[in-house]
Amino acid sequence: MTLRIKDVSKRFGGVHAVEECTLGVQDGTITGLIGPNGAGKTTLFNLITGFLHPDGGEIHLNGERLDGLPAHATVRRGVVKTWQIPREFENITVLENLMLAAKDNPGESIWNVVFRPFRVRKREREVQEKAQEILEFLELDHLATELAGNLSGGQKKLLELGRALMTDPTHLLLDEPVAGVNRVLAEKLLDRLDQLREQGMTIFLIEHDMDVVMSRCDVVIAMHNGRKLAEGTPTEIKANDDVIESYLGG
Amino acid sequence: MVELGFLREIVFFMSFLGIFALLVLGLNLQWGYTGLFNIGVAAFFAVGAYTSAILITPNVPPSDFYPGHLGFGLPWAVGIIGAVLVAAVLGFLIAIPTVRLRADYLAIATLGLAEIIRLSLIQSESITAGTIGLRNIPSPVIVPGDPFLTNVAFAVIVVLAVVVLYVFIEFVGRSPWGRVLKAIRDDEDAAVALGKNAFSYKVQAFVLGAAMMGAAGALFGSFLHFIEPLTSFTPIDTFFIWVMVILGGAGNNRGVLVGAFLVWGFQFLIIRTPFPDLGFVDLESKKAFLQLIALGLLVVLVMLLRPRGILGEEKVISRGVLKGTKRST
Numbered sequence: 001m002t003l004r005i006k007d008v009s010k011r012f013g014g015v016h017a018v019e020e021c022t023l024g025v026q027d028g029t030i031t032g033l034i035g036p037n038g039a040g041k042t043t044l045f046n047l048i049t050g051f052l053h054p055d056g057g058e059i060h061l062n063g064e065r066l067d068g069l070p071a072h073a074t075v076r077r078g079v080v081k082t083w084q085i086p087r088e089f090e091n092i093t094v095l096e097n098l099m100l101a102a103k104d105n106p107g108e109s110i111w112n113v114v115f116r117p118f119r120v121r122k123r124e125r126e127v128q129e130k131a132q133e134i135l136e137f138l139e140l141d142h143l144a145t146e147l148a149g150n151l152s153g154g155q156k157k158l159l160e161l162g163r164a165l166m167t168d169p170t171h172l173l174l175d176e177p178v179a180g181v182n183r184v185l186a187e188k189l190l191d192r193l194d195q196l197r198e199q200g201m202t203i204f205l206i207e208h209d210m211d212v213v214m215s216r217c218d219v220v221i222a223m224h225n226g227r228k229l230a231e232g233t234p235t236e237i238k239a240n241d242d243v244i245e246s247y248l249g250g
Numbered sequence: 251m252v253e254l255g256f257l258r259e260i261v262f263f264m265s266f267l268g269i270f271a272l273l274v275l276g277l278n279l280q281w282g283y284t285g286l287f288n289i290g291v292a293a294f295f296a297v298g299a300y301t302s303a304i305l306i307t308p309n310v311p312p313s314d315f316y317p318g319h320l321g322f323g324l325p326w327a328v329g330i331i332g333a334v335l336v337a338a339v340l341g342f343l344i345a346i347p348t349v350r351l352r353a354d355y356l357a358i359a360t361l362g363l364a365e366i367i368r369l370s371l372i373q374s375e376s377i378t379a380g381t382i383g384l385r386n387i388p389s390p391v392i393v394p395g396d397p398f399l400t401n402v403a404f405a406v407i408v409v410l411a412v413v414v415l416y417v418f419i420e421f422v423g424r425s426p427w428g429r430v431l432k433a434i435r436d437d438e439d440a441a442v443a444l445g446k447n448a449f450s451y452k453v454q455a456f457v458l459g460a461a462m463m464g465a466a467g468a469l470f471g472s473f474l475h476f477i478e479p480l481t482s483f484t485p486i487d488t489f490f491i492w493v494m495v496i497l498g499g500a501g502n503n504r505g506v507l508v509g510a511f512l513v514w515g516f517q518f519l520i521i522r523t524p525f526p527d528l529g530f531v532d533l534e535s536k537k538a539f540l541q542l543i544a545l546g547l548l549v550v551l552v553m554l555l556r557p558r559g560i561l562g563e564e565k566v567i568s569r570g571v572l573k574g575t576k577r578s579t
Contacts, residue, residue, distance in 0.1 A: 051442075051443070071442045071443065072448070075443070075445030082443075083440065087440035088436075088437075088440075089432070089441075090436055090437075091432065091435075092567065096571065099568065100426065100430055100441075100446075101444040107425050108427050108430050108446075110454065113426070113427050114422070120426070124426060128571060166444075167445055
């Protein structure tokens, strides 16, 4: 288990969004994070990715402290998140949305652009090839030169996933990846997640659709009032009395 | 004689167009690429103008008729280099605390900065000659006994500067670096979530833009040979640069140059066209106001018809990307 959250707390004013939360995500699994609204799921994602900093507790990745790092630096450690509501770069083409997400692109330094143009061009070609591969994987390749802002809601979700994949993550944090996505497209996206897990990626996802959680997740973690309520296989969670009471309902 | 007069007009027009071009390219890098709402263009323009003027104009001690000003009488090139550096440093110092701010706060901060700088220039009489103005700022190239050729040489230098900077900005703008700027403009948090250090990029864009505005200021002083902070370097000057950028198409370097040409051309025509005296009102004396009204209407019109500006932004922004890409229709 390389991603561990230990006694993490986060308050907003008087609200304890996450309170002394301790949990771990097993490597190479699709781990679902469920819980009622306000349970602290999105806040937890923001804490892991550095968009928020915990008031207390520690977050470890491969034994290294992740909390305290600025958000842009957590990506370099292999943790990347997508947004609940897609945040595409609307005035940039789909292909370039992916290209700009690539890790280690020397051309993103103006110094290299001017003084190492050949190195920049070489890497840029690799980046483009990779972006095109991912677009094909997500079946978005026919939209490569379309402005991202013109995509449908579901396509934007796929674009988000594609962008995240461009960063070569080891841990993919997805905030409701199939919410608002039609059934066919959602199945396609979830199949892609299965493939990614088989390649060794760890996927941690927030999801409200229990059918998705039951059929796709290896492990499910239920949160309530900022704490971990239960953890287990989907079947175990479905039968857990606490989870039924606070979230699933009778 | 008539022809020479016409040529003179063209040289004058081109010189100013070049100065505006540097300003719009600088603002476009900040706003069009990076989404930095800088309403303090005049600050960097003024700092560039005064830095260069003080560096290249000889010192003038105070007298009964003139407050005098600081001056070092250095070569012209030192002046523009100094202007670029000082404007860049000012840009850096301002950027550090302000580019983290949301766009509207950045706007207020930069607007305030511009007025602080202008009022300081007015007050620092022993250094800048205050409202009397700093005069006798030398031209970059002086053709002895021929002011016309001296002006031609100036226009050539300005146009060359614009070409060089345009090529540079296009080059870096179409690189992965420029692409990150546009990503930050579209959604800063999303760019950060993908590992981009948005703060660093915003500072870089702000400083580079400020440096270009500083260069424009240096050229402005050398062209007019005279600068004063009472009617120049005002918020309305910043407004004009903004109009050029928005009209032509923010995010597109060619667009903003078109915007500069149209707005300055429009102003130039109004300046050169005699307006009639209607008896109850002398339009000639109201030209400056009519021009503002007309420009405002023009902005409204263009924004209604072409909200992304006359040229708008190009779709594919990265160099070389279209090669080997299937074009979607």
